[in-house]
Amino acid sequence: MGANRQKSVDFRGRYTPEAAGAAVSGAEDPVGSRSHNLLLRRRASLMQEPVLVLNATYEPINVTAVRRAMVLMLKGVAQAEELHNSEVHSASHAHRVPSVIRLLAYRHIPQQSRALSRKNILLRDRNTCQFCGGVFPSSELTLDHVVPRSRGGRSSWENLVACCYRCNNGKGDRTPEEAGLKLARRPRPFTLHTSRQLMRLIGHRDERWRKYLFY
Numbered sequence: 001m002g003a004n005r006q007k008s009v010d011f012r013g014r015y016t017p018e019a020a021g022a023a024v025s026g027a028e029d030p031v032g033s034r035s036h037n038l039l040l041r042r043r044a045s046l047m048q049e050p051v052l053v054l055n056a057t058y059e060p061i062n063v064t065a066v067r068r069a070m071v072l073m074l075k076g077v078a079q080a081e082e083l084h085n086s087e088v089h090s091a092s093h094a095h096r097v098p099s100v101i102r103l104l105a106y107r108h109i110p111q112q113s114r115a116l117s118r119k120n121i122l123l124r125d126r127n128t129c130q131f132c133g134g135v136f137p138s139s140e141l142t143l144d145h146v147v148p149r150s151r152g153g154r155s156s157w158e159n160l161v162a163c164c165y166r167c168n169n170g171k172g173d174r175t176p177e178e179a180g181l182k183l184a185r186r187p188r189p190f191t192l193h194t195s196r197q198l199m200r201l202i203g204h205r206d207e208r209w210r211k212y213l214f215y
């Protein structure tokens, strides 16, 4: 009997750490679901991560989001050249997330394929007011006609710049010279060269992009 009791003490002694471990992991269940939510949020932001798009010739042509890149891969339009460390899971598979994809068929990119739009002008000017040099969120920027429309200024790449509301109000219906303002730089069309510069900026975060961008 005495031996049995001793044995059960030993048994309990060995078992206790495991039991405690089980209790701890049980207590962690609410934490577990919180980290699951965090995982879902991370996954949602992962799908928005930038992916470098290369032409069939390995020339960088665009930056897109993981979600769009994976659609192109599933359609057989592009293949992954570099992979992210993360993966996303569908019902049956784990997919490595691409960091760089390449189009399988060559796509001709016209020199000035970018549409003249508010979004693209803010992108060209890097959300920087071209008069005071301040960087603003898109919602706090407007487009300024350098030569006012009332003076015959056109809505073109060369005459539209990103401008904060304060500078825009200060300038009014005047030319920069008349308002005593100076343009940070001469506005140019959004060319492939500009896109490459932007890709370089974004690509600084991802080492896997370097060999395609710095050639």
Ligand SMILES: [Zn+2]
Pocket (backbone or CB within 6 Å): 129, 130, 131, 132, 133, 134, 163, 164, 165, 166, 167, 168
């Ligand atoms: Zn400004």
